[in-house]
Amino acid sequence: MPESIEIEYYRRLADGAVGRAVTGVDTPDAWFLKDGLTGDALRDAVVGRTITGTRRIGKLLLLDTDGPVVGLRFGMTGRLLLDGVANIDHLEYSSMRDEPAWDRVTFHLGGGDLRIRDPRRLGGVLLDPDESRLGPDVLTITPAALRDALAGSTTAVKARLLDQAKVAGVGNLIADEALWRAGVDPAREAGSLTPAEVRRLHQHLRRTVDQLMARGGSHTGDVFGSRTPGGRCPKDGTALVKRTIGGRTTWSCPRHQH
Numbered sequence: 718m719p720e721s722i723e724i725e726y727y728r729r730l731a732d733g734a735v736g737r738a739v740t741g742v743d744t745p746d747a748w749f750l751k752d753g754l755t756g757d758a759l760r761d762a763v764v765g766r767t768i769t770g771t772r773r774i775g776k777l778l779l780l781d782t783d784g785p786v787v788g789l790r791f792g793m794t795g796r797l798l799l800d801g802v803a804n805i806d807h808l809e810y811s812s813m814r815d816e817p818a819w820d821r822v823t824f825h826l827g828g829g830d831l832r833i834r835d836p837r838r839l840g841g842v843l844l845d846p847d848e849s850r851l852g853p854d855v856l857t858i859t860p861a862a863l864r865d866a867l868a869g870s871t872t873a874v875k876a877r878l879l880d881q882a883k884v885a886g887v888g889n890l891i892a893d894e895a896l897w898r899a900g901v902d903p904a905r906e907a908g909s910l911t912p913a914e915v916r917r918l919h920q921h922l923r924r925t926v927d928q929l930m931a932r933g934g935s936h937t938g939d940v941f942g943s944r945t946p947g948g949r950c951p952k953d954g955t956a957l958v959k960r961t962i963g964g965r966t967t968w969s970c971p972r973h974q975h
């Protein structure tokens with residue numbers, strides 16, 4: 718599923734739309750329009766506007782225009798296509814098929830278009846989204862900001878990392894990989910981490926995201942291939958343990974993650 722790494726790839730793709738004017742918007746799926754937005758309201762707001770830039774906060778892709786800001790969410794299975802081309806062929810856990818019927822919103826840009834193709838339609842479009850509801854982005858978070866996000870919390874550290882209001886952009890795979898690398902048990906209370914553990918987790922979180930971005934996606938972590946029954950820790954060969962933490966399937970090593 719797309720995590721901050723995949724959305725960052727999408728943002729780079731969407732940069733190809735900067736400087737182009739929106740000439741029309743197709744909204745075949747009303748479910749995909751969020752916070753009371755309608756197709757007509759979206760068209761009224763953006764048709765005739767020029768896309769002036771792209772930004773990303775966590776898993777939210779933002780298209781700045783000379784009018785409103787358009788927010789794009791990709792849910793579990795959403796992909797972005799610019800002028801008919803995607804820069805991610807398919808996503809883990811999503812269909813290998815590619816159906817134009819899964820296009821949920823299309824922004825026509827003279828001579829081409831920007832569209833979201835989403836089989837499970839868990840993504841969405843927002844107009845002028847409230848950016849203040851998102852925590853600091855995982856690609857740029859500072860050690861102090863991570864400390865603030867975890868401090869005083871009795872929630873499991875993994876659940877805290879997945880809370881987009883606390884740290885924006887950490888998905889299930891990035892969380893498991895970074896905690897595994899840092900040797901931290903995902904079920905530990907977030908507030909129980911020592912300052913040294915928080916610093917170590919911060920280093921591994923940033924390094925994990927950088928490495929997985931360079932390798933090609935959030936499914937390229939060192940422990941990813943062991944996330945299966947019988948899977949063993951690549952560090953010490955111990956059988957990994959599967960639990961549900963923060964509502965998500967979680968794999969960790971009972972030997973070196975404390």
Ligand SMILES: [Zn+2]
Binds near residue numbers: 950951952972973974
């Ligand atoms: Zn281990």
